[in-house]
Amino acid sequence: MSPGGEYARDSRYLTTRITADGSDGFPVEPGRYRLVVSRACPWASRAVIVRRLLGLEHALPMGIAGPTHDERSWTFDLDPGGRDPVLGIERLQEAYFARDPRYDRGITVPAIIDVPTGQVVTNDFPQITIDMSVEWEPYHRVGAPLLYPxxxxxxxxxxxxxxxxxxxxxxxxxxxxxxxxxxxxxxxxxxxxxxxxxxxxxxxxxxxxxxxxxxxxxxxxxxxxxxxxxxxxxxxxxxxxxxxxxxxxxxxxxxxxxxxxxxxxxxxxxxxxxxxxxxxxxxxxxxxxxxxxxxxxxxxxxxxxxxxxxxxxxxxxxxxxxxxxxxxxxxxxxx
Missing domain, CATH: 1.20.1050.10 (Glutathione S-transferase Yfyf (Class Pi); Chain A, domain 2)
Incomplete structure (x- = not known):
């Protein structure tokens, strides 16, 4: 919040990218990553829609957090036992702290997790959907639209x-x-x-x-x-x-x-x-x-x-x- 009462969004995201050439250390690999979303969140909903339009369901599996959260983070209360069945965590916070134990920014969705390490790769929501269109193109379904021509x-x-x-x-x-x-x-x-x-x-x-x-x-x-x-x-x-x-x-x-x-x-x-x-x-x-x-x-x-x-x-x-x-x-x- 600014001194004048204007809302200011915290835009300090993890900007690591998953790219075709792996230049950020994370190459596109089908099945390696997990997209974590909440259907409640408009920023996460972008990723849900783009993933579906492009047919990336098998290449980029998805975990769905519940619609509510507390000050700590989103939770996987929709899953049996309250844990994501792939990541084995109760709170998305755990994947952020696996990346950086001193992480002090927003625990946001969408987030893409590197499943082998359990660490968040990125929560940079504007770039995530662009990269789905460009970097993940070899794994698009036949007939996928060009969302970013x-x-x-x-x-x-x-x-x-x-x-x-x-x-x-x-x-x-x-x-x-x-x-x-x-x-x-x-x-x-x-x-x-x-x-x-x-x-x-x-x-x-x-x-x-x-x-x-x-x-x-x-x-x-x-x-x-x-x-x-x-x-x-x-x-x-x-x-x-x-x-x-x-x-x-x-x-x-x-x-x-x-x-x-x-x-x-x-x-x-x-x-x-x-x-x-x-x-x-x-x-x-x-x-x-x-x-x-x-x-x-x-x-x-x-x-x-x-x-x-x-x-x-x-x-x-x-x-x-x-x-x-x-x-x-x-x-x-x-x-």
Missing amino acids: PALRAEIDAVNDVVYKDVNNGVYRAGFAGSQESYAKAYRRLFDRLDWLSERLEGSRYLVGDTITEADVRLFTTLVRFDAVYHGHFKCNRLKLAEMPVLWAYARDLFQTPGFGDTVDFDHIKRHYYLVHRDINPTGIVPVGPDLGNWLAPHERASLGGHPFGAGTAPEPVAQEEAVPADHTPLRTAP
Whole structure:
């Protein structure tokens, strides 16, 4: 928190990379690493979506932490005995301390763990998904989309930069503001950017080019949490997403695209924010709403042209062991 009450995210990440040439000491090797996520976290959800779209499930196995945590770290309370079945740990903290016993930064997800040593390799969430596209390319599924095509990288990076500052992190700057002035500033900046995005997407199905890219993934993980969490919990309440016609149709289009909505766990999302952030929600009451059935309403975005996977194909259905519980998503509860 700045002296003026503005929220400042701790961005001191472990920036070691897993690369095709192993230049950081960690070469791409299928099965060697474990991606640890929580479905509650928007930053981790990026990695879940990209991994699924690219078909990296077998090359990069995944562990899922529970939706809540305390001051120490995320826990594996969803697994039998409360331990990750591969890493054998109860708390993600253990993998960070295996890397550095004096580690004093955030115990965050997503994190990629080197299974042989039990150490965190990286928690640098913006780079993790880019490297999935570029460094892990030999292990992509047949028909995987180009989420970070070379010809569009400069534009994708530029869009990602403003979306991160004003939207992805903007909702947190509003929600954790320490003064009325800093909250109002973050609020205005957020909705100014959402207006800009609405104008950009009014005549274009996707943010950059005519297929889904890394830019769409990064915006989606904030939009899908907007009405369930950010509108009320973070006081981002000029309008609900469902009251912003262009962005609402765009978000539904992505949600109904294989690889996006089938990774979203609304129960975990709501339990995380409303139970963990007791400074904002001291009662710990988790809202029953909003109604989720409207995520499946027709979006009419296909008329704008483009194809979600370009020359590629949709991913196969989610493996049963990674499926979101049926009562946590409208995709599996709709009649």
